[in-house]
Amino acid sequence: MMQANNRHRIIRALGAMSGTSLDGVDAAMVETDGLTIHRFGESTYRAYSQQEQKVLEAALGHWSGPEAEAAAEVIESAHTEVLGSFQGAELIGFHGQTLAHEPRGRGTCQVGDGQTLAESLAVPVVWDFRTADVELGGEGAPLAPFFHFACAKWFHAKDPVAFLNLGGVGNLTWVDPSKSAPEDDGALLAFDTGPANAPINDLLRARRGLNFDEGGKVAAAGTVATGALELFLQEAYFSRMPPKSLDRNDFPEMMDLVRELSDEDAAATMTAMCAASVAQGMAHCPTPPSRVLVTGGGRHNPVLMEMLRVSLDCPVVAVEDVGLDGDMLEAQAFAYLAVRVARGLPTSCPATTGVMALVGGGTVSEPTG
Numbered sequence: 001m002m003q004a005n006n007r008h009r010i011i012r013a014l015g016a017m018s019g020t021s022l023d024g025v026d027a028a029m030v031e032t033d034g035l036t037i038h039r040f041g042e043s044t045y046r047a048y049s050q051q052e053q054k055v056l057e058a059a060l061g062h063w064s065g066p067e068a069e070a071a072a073e074v075i076e077s078a079h080t081e082v083l084g085s086f087q088g089a090e091l092i093g094f095h096g097q098t099l100a101h102e103p104r105g106r107g108t109c110q111v112g113d114g115q116t117l118a119e120s121l122a123v124p125v126v127w128d129f130r131t132a133d134v135e136l137g138g139e140g141a142p143l144a145p146f147f148h149f150a151c152a153k154w155f156h157a158k159d160p161v162a163f164l165n166l167g168g169v170g171n172l173t174w175v176d177p178s179k180s181a182p183e184d185d186g187a188l189l190a191f192d193t194g195p196a197n198a199p200i201n202d203l204l205r206a207r208r209g210l211n212f213d214e215g216g217k218v219a220a221a222g223t224v225a226t227g228a229l230e231l232f233l234q235e236a237y238f239s240r241m242p243p244k245s246l247d248r249n250d251f252p253e254m255m256d257l258v259r260e261l262s263d264e265d266a267a268a269t270m271t272a273m274c275a276a277s278v279a280q281g282m283a284h285c286p287t288p289p290s291r292v293l294v295t296g297g298g299r300h301n302p303v304l305m306e307m308l309r310v311s312l313d314c315p316v317v318a319v320e321d322v323g324l325d326g327d328m329l330e331a332q333a334f335a336y337l338a339v340r341v342a343r344g345l346p347t348s349c350p351a352t353t354g355v356m357a358l359v360g361g362g363t364v365s366e367p368t369g
């Protein structure tokens with residue numbers, strides 16, 4: 001059993017994330033007491049096979065039933081394989097795969113059973129991070145902000161900074177590092193900015209059989225269709241006040257807006273849609289951040305990064321600039337959050353998810369064997 005009251009012991013936690021891009025599992029070790037990041041450890045990535053990806057894709061939007069069950073099996077076996085390759089983990093933070101997310105409707109659904117993983121890996125597993133937040137009136141996402149706060153402390157940020165994650169969906173966390181705890185008034189503000197890489201991937205898969213726009217090459221050869229971009233920005237989501245969150249496929253009309261365009265112009269326009277939704281979202285920050293630290297796969301896309309630099313009023317850099325690993329930040333976040341859950345510390349607050357009170361979301365499953 002974890003020693004729940006021993007607040008200062010550093011725990012070696014292993015986190016795993018399977019994101020909305022459906023490309024694979026990221027896994028990373030973090031040593032932490034649930035407050036301070038003591039050390040970042042080893043990390044790895046396991047790509048899904050084409051067959052696994054098909055099963056996951058077919059399950060999107062399913063809350064239960066055979067598609068969701070097949071996806072859960074893929075998630076559990078891929079995670080058992082990748083997490084079993086680490087030595088010395090005392091606790092696992094397992095996000096699972098989001099299949100559907102409707103915080104103001106049916107709730108939120110991540111598949112993959114934490115108890116099954118606890119048995120197969122013989123390590124306690126924290127999972128189902130989002131349900132408690134949604135049940136208390138929250139968005140259930142984003143959950144990385146409490147970890148972003150710890151990261152800002154870790155690299156000794158002095159002024160407010162923003163973390164911008166560009167995965168399948170984009171999310172932004174504004175952090176005031178002068179506050180002592182993430183739940184303090186004014187320490188954080190977070191929300192999903194809009195679609196990020198997922199629609200670009202879907203476009204290029206459908207039109208060219210590519211998994212993604214590597215290096216932004218297709219977009220670089222195109223021209224942004226400003227009419228389509230303006231129509232897209234009229235979506236009600238962008239004028240909603242944060243906290244707010246999205247499901248992967250919440251903007252199906254994006255594909256219609258670019259249907260008549262060439263592949264290059266469509267990719268350029270979708271890339272611009274991602275950047276413009278971030279720019280629109282920045283207006284919600286309590287003060288302009290001293291810089292935007294970009295994490296997630298989108299930071300590898302120079303066209304997207306350049307569009308952000310042109311449209312934001314502050315420096316835009318990859319999180320590597322402050323010594324963090326932008327390919328692993330989400331996996332590290334779930335390692336960190338697992339320790340917080342095990343220690344009874346909150347993982348979200350009204351400013352990050354709109355939840356009514358501080359909540360420590362997550363179920364702890366102990367191995368029984």
Ligand SMILES: Nc1ncnc2c1ncn2[C@@H]1O[C@H](COP(=O)(O)OP(=O)(O)OP(=O)(O)O)[C@@H](O)[C@H]1O
Pocket residue numbers: 018019020021022023165166167168169170197198200201211212213214215216295296297298300301330
């Ligand atoms: N070299 C690259 N050039 C362009 N785009 C890239 C590159 N590398 C990664 N990407 C984009 O980043 C995506 C993966 O990002 P990431 O791993 O952050 O997503 P995720 O974790 O699945 O998503 P989320 O944060 O929404 O859960 C890829 O699907 C691709 O679209």
Ligand SMILES: CC(=O)N[C@H]1[C@@H]2OC[C@@H](O2)[C@@H](O)[C@@H]1O[C@H](C)C(=O)O
Pocket residue numbers: 019020098101108140141142143144145165167168169170171192245246330
């Ligand atoms: C419901 C869900 O899985 N949301 C993801 C998704 O991917 C990016 C964005 O949308 C973010 O809100 C969240 O993931 C990150 C890890 C988070 O909770 O912070």
